[in-house]
Amino acid sequence: MSGSHDHTHSHDHDHHDDERWKHDGVRVIPGNQLDPNVPSTAGMDRKAAINFARVGAQKLWAGTVSIKPDAKTGAHHHGHLESIIYVVKGKARMRWGEKLQFTAEAGPGDFIFVPPYVPHQEINASPDEVLECVLVRSDGEAVAINLDIEPVEKPESVLWVDPVHRHPDEKK
Numbered sequence: 001m002s003g004s005h006d007h008t009h010s011h012d013h014d015h016h017d018d019e020r021w022k023h024d025g026v027r028v029i030p031g032n033q034l035d036p037n038v039p040s041t042a043g044m045d046r047k048a049a050i051n052f053a054r055v056g057a058q059k060l061w062a063g064t065v066s067i068k069p070d071a072k073t074g075a076h077h078h079g080h081l082e083s084i085i086y087v088v089k090g091k092a093r094m095r096w097g098e099k100l101q102f103t104a105e106a107g108p109g110d111f112i113f114v115p116p117y118v119p120h121q122e123i124n125a126s127p128d129e130v131l132e133c134v135l136v137r138s139d140g141e142a143v144a145i146n147l148d149i150e151p152v153e154k155p156e157s158v159l160w161v162d163p164v165h166r167h168p169d170e171k172k
Contacts, residue, residue, distance in 0.1 A: 024056075027055045029049045029050065029054065029055070031049075031064075034047035034048060034049050034063060034064060035047060035048040035049075035051075035053075035054060035063075038051075038063065038142045038144075039142050039143065039144035040144065041073045041074050041076045041144055041146055042073060042074040042146070043067060043071050043072050043073035043074060043122075044065050044066070044067050044071075044073045044122065045065065045066045045067075046063060046064070046065045046135070046144075047063050047064050047065075048061065048062075048063040048142065049062050049063045049064065050062040050063070051063075051140050051141070051142060052140035052141065056140075057140040058140050059138065059139060059140060060136060060137065060138070060139070060140060061081075061135075061136070061137040061138075061139060061140055061141065061142055062134070062135065062136045062137070063134075063135050064132065064133065064134055064135065065085075065122070065132075065133045065135055066130055066131065066132050066133070067090075067122060067123075067124040067130070067131040068124065068130060069124055069126055069127055069128050069129060069130060069131075070124060070126070070127050071123075071124050072121060072122065072123040072124070073121050073122045073123070074121070074146050074147070075100060075119050075120070075121045075146070075147040075148075075149040075151070076119070076120070076121075076144055076145055076146045076147055077116075077117050077118055077119050077120065077145050077147065078114065078116070078137060078143050078144060078145070079116065079117065079143040079145055080116045080117070080139075080143070081116060081137045081138050081139050081143055082113070082114070082115060082116060082137065082138040083113070083114040083135060083136070083137050083138075084111060084112070084113055084114075084135070084136045084137075085106075085111070085112040085114065085122075085133050085134070085135055086110075086111050086112075086133060086134040086135075086136075087106050087107055087108050087109065087110050087111075087112070087131070087132075087133050088108060088132045088133060088134060089108055089129070089130065089131070089132040090107075090108070090124060090125075090126050090129045090130060090131035090132060091105060091106075091107055091124070091125040091126045091129070091131065092105065092106045092107070092110075092112065092122060092123070092124070092125065092131055092133065093105050093122075093123040093124075093125040094106070094112060094114075094120060094121070094122060094123070095120065095121045095123065095151065095155050096114070096118050096119060096120040096121070097118075097119065097155075098119060098149070099149065099150065099151055099152045100119065100120070100121055100149055100151035100152065100155060101151075101152045101155050101156055102155055102156050102157075102158045103155040103156065103157055103158065104157065104158050104159070104160075105125060119147050119149060121151070
């Protein structure tokens with residue numbers, strides 16, 4: 001690299017920057033102060049941590065969801081938003097599709113990606129442990145559109161198969 005850059009910026013630093021960053025900089029939202037006033041879906045307890053109303057987030061929404069043992073949510077989608085679900089505790093079973101005909105499971109440490117407009121349902125696959133997840137969505141607004149879907153009796157299991165993850169039946 002040629003040339004040097006002075007990163008001290010002492011010559012253009014002023015009190016205004018301190019005040020601006022103090023109030024518009026990093027925010028810590030305590031876990032016991034999440035906002036339960038968010039669009040809800042039957043069967044789940046959703047709470048907002050990061051959104052436009054709370055911190056001015058323009059492009060993200062983040063929060064938590066918990067589902068009681070053996071419980072399931074109603075079918076829903078999140079409109080134009082992409083969603084990421086991170087499983088903190090418990091065993092998640094996702095169903096998705098026009099008739100919730102596909103299913104997959106995720107455990108602690110696993111991430112789940114839900115594309116825009118995909119009808120889905122979260123299920124706590126454990127009979128005795130609460131399912132706890134962190135949610136992140138691709139906009140500062142909360143969108144939850146509840147659907148009236150008659151699910152298929154037996155959904156088809158979908159495994160994560162790609163060039164790195166082979167199908168279990170496939171010979172190595």
